[in-house]
Amino acid sequence: MLVLTRRINESIVINGDIVVTVLEVGRNGQVRLGIEAPRHYQIYRRELWLEIEQENRNALASALTDATATTPPPAEKHSTPKDEPTPTGGSRKT
């Protein structure tokens, strides 16, 4: 990890088009950052990013074999044989 020391109102530039400025350093360890970047960069708090990544993984249908095998999801009835769910969770007959 690259580590740079900056003071209040000092900035770093990333890739020529992203500027991150330290706006405020609180005594409680909180740091306020200002970010200027072209609009197509998606910028989020990392926790939000990780939470959505995790929720996507939670949604993996193959990990939910039991759920799909026992009760159909809302508004959904697939023609899976209800016996012996395969490891991939589907109705594949191979």
Add this chain to the structure above:
Amino acid sequence: MLSTLKEPTVATLTVQTLLKGPVEVAEDQLTTFVTPLLGFPQLKRWLFYQTQAGPTYWIQSVEDPKVGFCVLAPFQAGLDPDIELGSEDVGDIGAKDVSDIDVFTMVVLDKDPAQRRTNLRAPILVCRNTRMAKQVVLQDTRLPIKFFLRDLKPIGR
């Protein structure tokens, strides 16, 4: 001479789906994610399919047959999330305006029916014309990451 034959030139391929087994589809029926689903950076091409009419769809990774998701068309399902899209989101998938875009939300089919939920904060946008898609994370913190389907009101409430 053979090249003058008017045969359809769209290539087809077989996609292994979780729910329907192998499905033969034309290449141009596949959806390409220009920004991958968070957590699945290597998977670009997907097949959207249904097992019955309604707001529930399934998406299947073409590259990894083990990866498939249930997704919901929230507006069809009677949800009316206030989704505000930036012009870059619309443009990234080649859409001219929002009327070109279909919205889907990821569904977690938890074993416990009471825990089944959908993520309204990070919808999938699909352009109908280009079949390009991306998952966006919306800035509006009122949109829940976990919207429980048990709270879904019947359509025409």
